[in-house]
Amino acid sequence: MSGILNSSIGRKFAMALSAFFLMIFLVQHFAINLLSVCNSETFNEVSHFMGTNWLIQYVMQPILLIGVLFHFIMGFVLEIKNKGARKISYVKNNGNANSTWMSRNMIYSGLFILIFLVIHFLDFWFPEINIKYIQGDTSGLIDPNNAESGLRYYEELQHKFVPVWRVALYCIGFVFLSLHLLHGFSSAFQSVGANNKYTKGLRGFGKAYAILIPLGFIIIALFHHFNQ
Amino acid sequence: MNLTLKIWRQKNANDKGKLVDYPVSDISPDMSFLEMLDVLNEDLINKGEEPIAFDHDCREGICGMCSLYINGEAHGPDRGVTTCQLHMRMFKDGDTIFIEPFRAAAFPVIKDLIVDRTSFDRIQHAGGFISVNTSGNTIDANAIPVNKHDADTAFDAATCIGCGACVASCKNSSAMLFVSAKVSQFALLPQGQVEATDRVLNMVKQMDEEGFGNCTNTGACEVECPKGISLESIARMNREYLKASLKG
Structure with a gap:
């Protein structure tokens, strides 16, 4: 048991587990974002709950950060190891004959997602941490001195999606997320040993997930840009 | 069929190696890929040149000895076959065919197209x-x-x-x-x-x-x-x- 993470299969398994965790988180994030399109008040209330609940802030949030970091670091470690397993490349290699572009370029789609995540954190996460834990304002109000000013989350979201460049950047980021998931979803199941009579159906579900969730995020970003 | 072969030549494990062009002519589409290489090797021997080293044994797809990365695919463009079962009819007259050894750090090249x-x-x-x-x-x-x-x-x-x-x-x-x-x-x-x-x-x-x-x-x-x-x-x-x- 001790050497499991030092083995190629153990690392695969760990990557798959972190992928499952992140894919579940993505659904939860999408559901909350969807609320911003349906009802701004509910979105504000849920956002305030997520931003102030101790279980989410002090337990789930650190686990999520660890999961994200682990997935990226392990991805890069595996890529470096895999590059070392073939020191001389083929002069002619016909990769399209036997595998998809997405499956062969997970590191590049992952890299673009990482760049997107850094921007996303700078846009939303760091300002939140600053307001709540550095300035000490956990009221969630637009004006912390005025209880009538209402919750700030929906207004902040709308404000962020005013610039065209940011909306375009988010759309590109979600396209790369989709490309990553198109291979990653079914790959995670294969890595944990799940390849059976349900695999074909699961692959279909995975493709739907990989297209619909990022597309949903794109639509939400566009909605807020055009609905100012 | 007349073909141009671009074949990986490497004297030994320490040699850098390079692709060398070999034109071959009058190749029958019914030949296997290895038979085509046999024809080329006979020609090279007749000219006093070093024949191309490649692995082969049973030539009926059961021993696993033949390898070769042909036009960017292991065992060539056909499916469910080894190189010895690959036929020249899979190629067109005038084609250029790249022939390289299997590449992996765990499969070091011994000579030409033979890997360990x-x-x-x-x-x-x-x-x-x-x-x-x-x-x-x-x-x-x-x-x-x-x-x-x-x-x-x-x-x-x-x-x-x-x-x-x-x-x-x-x-x-x-x-x-x-x-x-x-x-x-x-x-x-x-x-x-x-x-x-x-x-x-x-x-x-x-x-x-x-x-x-x-x-x-x-x-x-x-x-x-x-x-x-x-x-x-x-x-x-x-x-x-x-x-x-x-x-x-």
Whole structure:
């Protein structure tokens, strides 16, 4: 048991587990974002709950950060190891004959997602941490001195999606997320040993997930840009 | 058929190596790819040049000796065949064909198109067997009932000829398909259960030590495997390995 993470299969398994965790988180994030399109008040209330609940802030949030970091670091470690397993490349290699572009370029789609995540954190996460834990304002109000000013989350979201460049950047980021998931979803199941009579159906579900969730995020970003 | 061959020439393991152009003419479409290389080699010998070194043995697709990365694919563009079963009718008159050795750090080039695949032998030695008492008290294998589906699946896995096309095709040079076939053929049968835990742990350990890459489930190995070994084998090995790790 001790050497499991030092083995190629153990690392695969760990990557798959972190992928499952992140894919579940993505659904939860999408559901909350969807609320911003349906009802701004509910979105504000849920956002305030997520931003102030101790279980989410002090337990789930650190686990999520660890999961994200682990997935990226392990991805890069595996890529470096895999590059070392073939020191001389083929002069002619016909990769399209036997595998998809997405499956062969997970590191590049992952890299673009990482760049997107850094921007996303700078846009939303760091300002939140600053307001709540550095300035000490956990009221969630637009004006912390005025209880009538209402919750700030929906207004902040709308404000962020005013610039065209940011909306375009988010759309590109979600396209790369989709490309990553198109291979990653079914790959995670294969890595944990799940390849059976349900695999074909699961692959279909995975493709739907990989297209619909990022597309949903794109639509939400566009909605807020055009609905100012 | 008249063709231009771009063949990897490398004097020995330490030589840098390079692609060399060889025009060949009057090639019959009914020739196998290796027969075409035989024709070229005869021509080279007649001219007093060094013939091209390449691996071959049975020439009927069962020994796993022939290798070659042809036009960017292990065993060439046909499916479910080894290089010896690849026919020249798969190419067109006037084609340029790239012929390279299987590339992987764990498969170092010995000469020209011949690579050292003894890393596969060492993986087999680590656990790809069952221990049977052959001192006169051997139980007939047929005396132990085996579920038909399991027997068929085990047989499918056992058809792996260890050619290394999976490693050559994988962008990570992973040997997971080969090792999983060898693990699966025993894991599915009652005779393989006694050593199941040690087998999978030792074979995977040896595979990692040989310097093969990590599997990222691209599926290229499954497509290029001349014996049609499925990715299900890899999933089975993953389960076996995780189960064995928890036990061990």
